[in-house]
Amino acid sequence: MTTETVGSVEASDSGPTSTGSRTTMILGIITLISLGVLVLFGLILSPADANQGEAVRIMYVHVPSATLSYVGCFLTAIGSVVYLWRKSRWWELVAYAGAEVAALFTALTLATGMLWGRPTWGVFWVWDARLTSEAMLMLLLLGYLAVRRLAADYEVRAKRAAIVGLLLVPNVFIVRQSVQWWRTLHQTPTLSLSGAEIQGLMLFSLFTGFVSITLVFIWMVIHRFRVAWLEEQVDAEGLDTAIAERRAEGLVS
Amino acid sequence: MELTPRTGPDSEGGEASSAAPRKKRRVSFPALALLVAVIAIGGFVMVKALGSATTFYRNADEAVAERNELGVKRFRLQGTVVPGTVEQTGDGVTFEISYNGVPITIHHVGDPPEMFKESEAVLLEGHFDADGTNTYNSDLMIVKHSEVYKEKESERIKQAEVNGQVPVTTMRSGS
Numbered sequence: 352m353t354t355e356t357v358g359s360v361e362a363s364d365s366g367p368t369s370t371g372s373r374t375t376m377i378l379g380i381i382t383l384i385s386l387g388v389l390v391l392f393g394l395i396l397s398p399a400d401a402n403q404g405e406a407v408r409i410m411y412v413h414v415p416s417a418t419l420s421y422v423g424c425f426l427t428a429i430g431s432v433v434y435l436w437r438k439s440r441w442w443e444l445v446a447y448a449g450a451e452v453a454a455l456f457t458a459l460t461l462a463t464g465m466l467w468g469r470p471t472w473g474v475f476w477v478w479d480a481r482l483t484s485e486a487m488l489m490l491l492l493l494g495y496l497a498v499r500r501l502a503a504d505y506e507v508r509a510k511r512a513a514i515v516g517l518l519l520v521p522n523v524f525i526v527r528q529s530v531q532w533w534r535t536l537h538q539t540p541t542l543s544l545s546g547a548e549i550q551g552l553m554l555f556s557l558f559t560g561f562v563s564i565t566l567v568f569i570w571m572v573i574h575r576f577r578v579a580w581l582e583e584q585v586d587a588e589g590l591d592t593a594i595a596e597r598r599a600e601g602l603v604s
Numbered sequence: 605m606e607l608t609p610r611t612g613p614d615s616e617g618g619e620a621s622s623a624a625p626r627k628k629r630r631v632s633f634p635a636l637a638l639l640v641a642v643i644a645i646g647g648f649v650m651v652k653a654l655g656s657a658t659t660f661y662r663n664a665d666e667a668v669a670e671r672n673e674l675g676v677k678r679f680r681l682q683g684t685v686v687p688g689t690v691e692q693t694g695d696g697v698t699f700e701i702s703y704n705g706v707p708i709t710i711h712h713v714g715d716p717p718e719m720f721k722e723s724e725a726v727l728l729e730g731h732f733d734a735d736g737t738n739t740y741n742s743d744l745m746i747v748k749h750s751e752v753y754k755e756k757e758s759e760r761i762k763q764a765e766v767n768g769q770v771p772v773t774t775m776r777s778g779s
Binding site (some may be wrong): 399400401402403404407410460470471472473474477479480485490491494498501512515533534535536538539540541548549550551552555559 | 605659697717718720747748755
């Protein structure tokens with residue numbers, strides 16, 4: 352990318368110029384270390400559960416993944432609101448990055464949940480309210496990503512995607528409350544405002560899970576945002592070239 | 605927007621600028637219809653699925669109360685395994701579950717899950733026996749586990765074994 356073309360695009364928008372930076376490199380290293388700590392506590396130092404035995408260790412990834420998938424959905428909803436309100440391309444890309452990472456973490460939640468369900472419940476899957484609403488969330492996120500890719504102008508695609516993005520919040524709320532509202536196989540939350548049903552090293556392992564999965568989430572959202580931003584710049588540059596071509600033709604004829 | 609490279613000199617600048625907005629409108633219409641259809645189908649599935657999820661299972665006392673209506677219809681049943689009632693049979697296991705003090709005798713065909721044990725809640729799929737009694741024939745058993753996690757006792761035993769040389773009085777007792 353030459354400085355000439357950068358100037359002709361939107362020099363006023365101070366977006367990223369690369370997918371990497373010193374800050375995110377340090378963040379990446381801290382994230383890797385925290386994942387190491389999670390492995391240490393989750394797989395080695397924490398004890399087995401009285402009822403579930405070793406299978407309980409899946410919780411240290413499953414619960415934080417689910418929580419961060421909700422955070423991603425909220426990020427998408429916020430970005431969608433700001434986009435619809437202010438037509439901010441920056442926030443539209445935040446929404447997009449949030450949805451991509453939320454989809455990944457929702458898939459991770461479903462996968463770890465099934466792997467946990469088999470040894471504890473005895474089945475991989477049941478269509479109870481929690482599992483069904485979580486599957487709906489996965490579909491809605493894929494729907495958001497698909498709608499945003501449908502062939503149309505950027506404004507049209509972004510608007511449609513933003514409307515789907517708004518639906519994520521009620522869906523997250525349904526997933527979260529499903530175990531309270533309906534009879535489900537899935538247990539109610541272990542961590543709540545009234546206290547934790549887990550103690551000692553098991554609680555600490557869950558805490559390390561939250562820390563490291565949160566760091567992974569932040570790292571991924573930042574990088575997906577940068578990639579999306581640079582893709583936009585390339586598209587805009589292509590548009591400028593096309594316009595320049597047409598102008599040149601106009602001058603000739 | 606149409607961004608393909610120019611091929612001939614016949615396309616004039618004025619024509620291109622008037623064609624662009626017309627094309628935009630044409631593209632968005634079927635796509636919008638598709639979006640509405642997807643949302644409608646998704647909403648329908650959601651209502652259906654969550655509707656049936658509300659009666660995901662019946663507790664033992666409710667099942668007994670509805671015994672006559674249920675007949676030999678298939679439904680999910682939930683209750684806690686009554687201690688001292690579990691017996692192995694040739695093709696499975698027989699035991700009692702209870703909920704709110706109402707017991708039901710279960711004939712389960714197949715191996716129970718690993719976590720199946722007394723005083724734990726189980727979810728069963730099957731139906732009441734055709735003989736009219738409150739006996740329930742199950743062919744799928746799922747163990748419900750709670751949100752409470754506790755350190756396994758054997759971990760503490762292991763610790764005690766490792767620290768076996770230490771006099772009993774100074775040994776830390778598990779909380």
